[in-house]
Amino acid sequence: MDLKLKGKRALVTGSSSGLGEAIAKLLASEGATVIIHGRNSEKAGEVVNAILNAGGLAELAIGDLSTDEGADAVATAALKSGQIDILVNNAGETSHKSWGEATTEDWLSIYNNNVVSYVRMVQRIVPQMKKLGWGRVIHIGGGLAIQPIKEQPHYNATLAARHNMSVSLARSLKDSGSTSNVVSPGAIINPMVEEWLQNAAPKFGWGTDPEEIKYKAVQELIPNDTGRFGEPQEVAGAVAYLCSSFADYISGSVLRVDGGTIRCL
Template structure:
């Protein structure tokens, strides 16, 4: 299936590892020119190198999106070789503090890193999309925005803010040819999550085999219709569809990729 992305330029924030990397690689495989953003130049360069080795086109843009100066640098690098058609706002941080541990400064810090950073890139990239008369803005949200847990309340709240701002942006961009949508992942497996599961297994009695640990963790912590964790590529697939001209009629939406963890209709 041709997603009609050849000739499009995409900026993926937080693309030097994890979900962002998976999105960047898949966009490039579909023919888009990808600007790989990261705070670590070496890791961003490695991802761009993988894209080029596979025959794709890639550039890098480094900077800390939690600052205006960093966002300026990233936008300048991204736009240096042409307009950006697709912005994937993915960069952010996670904090596992609870209500007792997370003070006001923690709330402010994570809100800046996870929400205001998205706003910074919207303000720097979307205006030139209006000149193009077409564009895609994809925000990575999460199921905890819809069904928050008692832990990490400040992090949960930033996901809800991402969902809200994306819908507001869609209203603002009415009839411009630019859409704004959220992809909301469930529990996604990666090396860091696997290590946490291994460390937590004795406490929960999940056994010692990694596959058994993952299965039992799903049953105890995130029961869903697939009975497993998701993979970054499965989330990236939903992002790619929303970036495509085939999704012209989707805006202001939240696409859940969570195996049916959230049960509302």
Template sequence: MDLKLKGKRALVTGSSSGLGEAIVKMLAAEGASVVVHGRNIERARKVSEDIISSGGTADIAVGDLSTDEGADAVAAAALKNGQIDILVNNAGATSHKSWGDATTLDWTEMYNNNVVSYVRMVQRLVPQMKTLGWGRVVHIGGGLGIQPIKEQPHYNATLAARHNMSISLARQLKETGITSNVVSPGAIINPMVEDWLISAAPKFSWGTDLEEIKYKAVQELIPNDTGRFGEPDEIAGAVAYLCSTFADYVSGATIRVDGGTIKCM
């Protein structure tokens, strides 16, 4: 299927590795010109070079979105070679601290990194989308924002804020041709998660085979209807759909890509 992204230009924050990398590469494969963002220029350049070597078009934007100055630098770099039609807010931080460990400073820093950073990029890029009469804003949320657990409360709360602000933005952008939506991933496998699973396996008696470890971890920690972890490309596919013209009638929505982990309507 042609998602009709040729001629569109997309900035994916936090795309020099992980989930953001999968998203930016899929958008590029679908024909969009992309801007790879990260705080490390070498990693951002590597992803950009991968895209270009595969026949895509990519620029880089380096900066720390936890500051106004960093966001200014990223926006300027992103807009240097053309308009931005698509903003995918993906960059952020995580923490496994509990209620007893997370200080008020931890809460403040988490909110700044995970929510205010999104706001900074919306404020810097959506106004020029309005002059185009078309645009896409996709926020990466998470199931813990819908059904939080007792651990990492400050992180859970920022995911809920992302969902809330995205819907508010959709209302604000009424009849502008710009949509605002959330993709809410479940537990996604990546090398870091695999390393954690292997190290945790003896504690939970999950065995030594990685596939067996992953299956048992899903059953005990994140039971879902598919019986497995998600893959980064499965999240990227949902993002790509929301960025396409086929999603013109989708705004203020949350698309859960979690294998049925969250049990709600």
């Protein structure tokens, strides 16, 4: 299927690794010029080179989105060679601190990194998007925004804020030709998660086989209807769909990619 992204330019924040990298590479494979963002120029440059070597189009934008100055640098680099049609707000941080561990400084820091950083890029990219008459804003959220758990309350709250602000943005984009949506991943496997599973396996009695560990972790910690972890490419596919012309009539929505973990109407 042709998603009709050829000629579009997409800025994917936090795309030097992980989920953002998977999103960027899929958009590039669909013909979009992708601006790879990160704080480490070497890591981000490796992703750019991988896309170029695969026949895609990619550029580089380096900066720390937790500051206005860093966001200015990223926006300037992204817009240097042309307009931005697609903004995927993905950059952020996680924290596993509990109510008793997370200080007020932790709450302020993670809100700045996970919410205000999104706002910074919306403020710098969306105004020019409105003038184009077509645009896409995708915010990466999460199931904990809808059904928070007792752990990591400050992180859960930032996901809820992302969902809320995305719908508010959709309302403000009325009649502009641009849309705003959330892709809400469940438990997605990545090297960091795999390392945590290996370290946690002895505590939970999950054995030593990596596949057995993943299976038991899903059954005990994140039961879902597919019985497995998700893959980064599956989240990337949802993002790509919402970026396409097939999603022109979708705005202010939350697309859950979680195997049925979140069970609500």
